[in-house]
Amino acid sequence: MPAPVRKAVFPVAGLGTRFLPATKAIPKEMLTLVDKPLIQYAFEEAAAAGIEEFIFVTGRGKQAMEDHFDLAFELKATLEARGKTAELGQILDFLPDPGSIKYVRQTAALGLGHAIWCARDMIGDEPFAIISPDDLVLSETPCIKQLIDAHAETGGNVVAVEDVPREQTNRYGILDTPNAADRLARIDGLVEKPDPKDAPSTLSIIGRYVLDGEVFEHLARHEKGAGGEIQLTDAMAKLIGHQPFHGLRFEGERFDCGTKTGWLAANIAYSLARPDLAEATRETLARFR
Ligand code: G1P
Numbered sequence: 001m002p003a004p005v006r007k008a009v010f011p012v013a014g015l016g017t018r019f020l021p022a023t024k025a026i027p028k029e030m031l032t033l034v035d036k037p038l039i040q041y042a043f044e045e046a047a048a049a050g051i052e053e054f055i056f057v058t059g060r061g062k063q064a065m066e067d068h069f070d071l072a073f074e075l076k077a078t079l080e081a082r083g084k085t086a087e088l089g090q091i092l093d094f095l096p097d098p099g100s101i102k103y104v105r106q107t108a109a110l111g112l113g114h115a116i117w118c119a120r121d122m123i124g125d126e127p128f129a130i131i132s133p134d135d136l137v138l139s140e141t142p143c144i145k146q147l148i149d150a151h152a153e154t155g156g157n158v159v160a161v162e163d164v165p166r167e168q169t170n171r172y173g174i175l176d177t178p179n180a181a182d183r184l185a186r187i188d189g190l191v192e193k194p195d196p197k198d199a200p201s202t203l204s205i206i207g208r209y210v211l212d213g214e215v216f217e218h219l220a221r222h223e224k225g226a227g228g229e230i231q232l233t234d235a236m237a238k239l240i241g242h243q244p245f246h247g248l249r250f251e252g253e254r255f256d257c258g259t260k261t262g263w264l265a266a267n268i269a270y271s272l273a274r275p276d277l278a279e280a281t282r283e284t285l286a287r288f289r
Contacts, residue, residue: 002155008046008129011115013059013106042133049145054101111229117219125213132207139252151210156244160208172204173233187245192226192233
């Protein structure tokens, strides 16, 4: 039985240049999806999967995120004085247990692998999850829970995967696998952002991972890969052959909220999934046919 997955890392140091000017003064992770910031969905997904420690790899200008997960004392007092019980629940119910959320700064934008490496002392050598708030998965079972359950069966490392059109392989980590069509694909190789003509498959990694702590040994070398960045994919590739490594075709629909159209589609899908908003959303959409 592999060790349980208790900790999750959230890489949230990115500048969010694709959303300028919206992200000039607020972190991109604080962009709203329906009525909650993106980062809250990622946090709640981890909490629902039983994660106990939440590690944010953050950077300059990201304080709004820390405030969001802290007690807003004045707002709480005002809502209490006005008897606004429902609103109180909205600012209190999701708050993490004191001490369970931690922040570490990535002082230079050297790549996703470097961001994850910044969390090494908080993880140690146990298996851990990674959740990128840019990727949202609308699903019955939280996507990271699906990975944790698969990891309990296979041990080693499990990443969430989905098929992409071949012309898009240069945006993702891509699997080399003998059984791409299966729910759990054995990973024989990983390539970061290959040209479509060189891609070993069209099965791509999305922003959900469960990894063995050994990956830090490879990240510590700070080797640069695609785009001159320290790539998580390259460090993961070094584990193949030493440990089980699988790609899980997760159940659910993924939205790339790192792009404007993906974020817009997610707003529509999440509104339609909300009983209190579904009908009004459908009516609004009908006006734009
Ligand atoms: C990162 C990873 C890539 C992965 C992607 C998923 O890329 O490097 O392997 O497929 O996340 O969202 P980024 O989106 O940071 O360029």
